[in-house]
Amino acid sequence: MTRLGVALATVGGAGFFPIAPGTVGSAVGVGVYLLTYQWPWAWQLGVLAAVTVVGIWSSGVAATALDREDPGPVVIDEVAGQLVTLFLTGAGLTGAIIGFFVFRLFDIIKPWPARQLEDLPGGVGIMADDLMAGVYGWVVVTGILWWWPGL
Numbered sequence: 001m002t003r004l005g006v007a008l009a010t011v012g013g014a015g016f017f018p019i020a021p022g023t024v025g026s027a028v029g030v031g032v033y034l035l036t037y038q039w040p041w042a043w044q045l046g047v048l049a050a051v052t053v054v055g056i057w058s059s060g061v062a063a064t065a066l067d068r069e070d071p072g073p074v075v076i077d078e079v080a081g082q083l084v085t086l087f088l089t090g091a092g093l094t095g096a097i098i099g100f101f102v103f104r105l106f107d108i109i110k111p112w113p114a115r116q117l118e119d120l121p122g123g124v125g126i127m128a129d130d131l132m133a134g135v136y137g138w139v140v141v142t143g144i145l146w147w148w149p150g151l
Helices: 002-009 021-036 041-065 074-087 094-107 122-147
Strands: none
Touching: 002 041, 002 122, 021 041, 021 074, 021 094, 041 074, 074 094, 074 122, 094 122
């Protein structure tokens, strides 16, 4: 089960990319979004929920296996946060790229309470700060798309 947990938490090894693994994880999230954004909203919610639940479990397993509290190779949290940022926005490729940069900004600066959510135990803490960054990202992307529909 440890190997499966690490494989899922690192999104098939994408988290082991030597440069900016969190950015790579966010790019995977954009890819998942672009594959699913035309699905019915309930299916999109199901994907987001599945990534979140699997992420909580697998990131906790990976943290134990890699012997670090929030290991850099764990990027399933970035996938989930990116999906939150773009959830139900209907953004096309340009909007998704904007959402990518908006999410990365919030994931890096971690405004309140995102940074505090990192203190939650295990996989919940690993995932929660990125989900919160995704909520901030969603607000910004939704505002941008309101002003410039069709992105």
